[in-house]
Amino acid sequence: MGRRRAAIVGAGHTRFGALAEGPRALLRTAISGAFASVDKGLAPSDVREAYVGTLGFSGWQLGNVSAVVAEEAGLVSAPVTRVENACASAGFALRDAVRAIESDATDVALVVGLEKMTDPTPTRRRYWLGVSGDTEWERLAGLTFAGVYALLASRHQHEYGTSREALAEVAVKNHAHAVANPNAQFRKPVTVEQVLASPRVADPLRLLDCCPVSDGAVALVLAGEDRARAYTDTPVYVAATGAGSDYLAVQERPSLTSLAATRWAAEEAFRRSGLERRQISFAEVHDCFTIAELLALEDLGFAAPGEAAALTHSGATRLGGAFPVNPDGGLKAKGHPIGATGASQAYEVFQQLRQAAGARQVRGAERALTHNVGGSGASATVTIFSVA
């Protein structure tokens, strides 16, 4: 197969948090940052295709986000496509951009992730999040995403004896990582005791087990591998992508302690890349709640079922450990502007594999994996990146 790979050659990132800027300003910051980051320069006219992932909070007053991206990126005439797969929107947008390059449709593509979550009222925000879960059996019965993940956490505790402290340690680790990330929403460490004493949200999950409500945007510039070195001497290659789907309602699924969409996505990505788990230097996983990071480690095959808590306790997933997870702070502490998250994970990989992550650098990182989940596991993407 003569398919050429795609490579990231530039990336831009706004701060994540409750920001004053509106969606157009966030887009401009991320996109202009990505263009400016291309070492050997990039003319916007080189970009002949763009994808934007966004759930649509910003769409409350500003729809047709594709056209807005074309305007703000200075790309008018080039096609822009909006992709929406709930919290996995940018993961799927990245996948489409990779294929646009693999199919020779374009040499250079832009991927954007965006969410402006703090503008709508809390009621409206609850609605926008809620409709990404199951409506008939969950949302209309009052079950929120925190409630769904609390169910998964309870069952994981029941089946594997996963401790409340193990969940807290995920938060502690990711908050510690975020201290070194200037774009992170929360840059202060927390202790296990603080997590356990924080207000209960949905038992057993407490406030510090939950990712925050965030605004933010991220942009990535991709090029075909035959063109990548015209833009930088240190491109980061997309070795493979994988994706999967599952039933919306957790009650329809055979297991509450595993997200099958993640398993299928990982299986495809590893099969297509020809790589093994042990060859991956670090991972960016979708830790919307602390339990989600444990599920991810098991479903991605980095820990056996029920063993992610022990892996976390061992310190292996901390920066400096054998297999760091979420060195940027993860959704938990960096923030989770829904449609931006999948692109933010790839941004971190771009910095790390270029050895440009500063104080949070994973030493000698050569290959990395990103994992982006939609809904409570209704969809997932896994992308594997490599320095060569």
Add this chain to the structure above:
Amino acid sequence: MGRRRAAIVGAGHTRFGALAEGPRALLRTAISGAFASVDKGLAPSDVREAYVGTLGFSGWQLGNVSAVVAEEAGLVSAPVTRVENACASAGFALRDAVRAIESDATDVALVVGLEKMTDPTPTRRRYWLGVSGDTEWERLAGLTFAGVYALLASRHQHEYGTSREALAEVAVKNHAHAVANPNAQFRKPVTVEQVLASPRVADPLRLLDCCPVSDGAVALVLAGEDRARAYTDTPVYVAATGAGSDYLAVQERPSLTSLAATRWAAEEAFRRSGLERRQISFAEVHDCFTIAELLALEDLGFAAPGEAAALTHSGATRLGGAFPVNPDGGLKAKGHPIGATGASQAYEVFQQLRQAAGARQVRGAERALTHNVGGSGASATVTIFSVA
């Protein structure tokens, strides 16, 4: 270039109109129809990728449409991606599915288009449509899509002397075509006099110049050309796709008598296909308002600027004419369930190029073009199909 082409091997279509069925039922009808239409049979497990185009009316109570499609199609485990580019959502979804096949990511892909427009209140519906146009200079000033297209019509009349009757003739033709389409929303002919006497909506456009509010869903099964004949002896090949973007607000654009996104999309599609305009047997164009069909004929290169009215007057664009346009009745009379339209156009091409369109058959059709517009021209796709 060794890229394999994609081919349509099956297609399903609900009726269009104000329907009692909810979005899940519409999806089931369209998808099961598409699967059942595959001549030599199709196992849902053959489908390893799906794209769904929808603006999101159905999302008002039912979000995460990708997961809903996975469930209703019996595809759970396979990735499904939602694409939203306003009224061009399904055109862009089709384009992504074509690339999934061209890049060897999958052998068989499903494309779905869906909209359930009649559920929300009129106020809510106006909002959903409105945010697909420009917000700052159009929507918040009270300009609806009918208003925007009325501006384009006025300017076309001013620059080219396009008559009020020429606009009416587009409606008369498309209503006449829809009589022979069992899925069409309006199956009764109208006269020029009736169009001219219908209530004024936004001068010079009247009620019968405007497409209706519609519910509906359409599904297409695509296969790689190396696999297509395992499914049918009469696949319809995608010769090429093209797409373009433009500024959201018409005031930002250099011309009010041409949609540049359509011109760019057509230029790309013709260049990639290596075909000439005169080789196209018929076209399905985006006639959301009568003026839009005239603009499309000129921007696609089937008429010189200002000449589409004369072409229409000549009868060439009628069934039986030299170059039939919208033989299925078009958005104008078949209906325009926003996210379904781009897939419905391809459905018509599939029937026509297999010589299976019954009373509305374009005799000897061998190649066809579909044209799908987002917003008032903020984006557009053009797809060229061929029997060989």
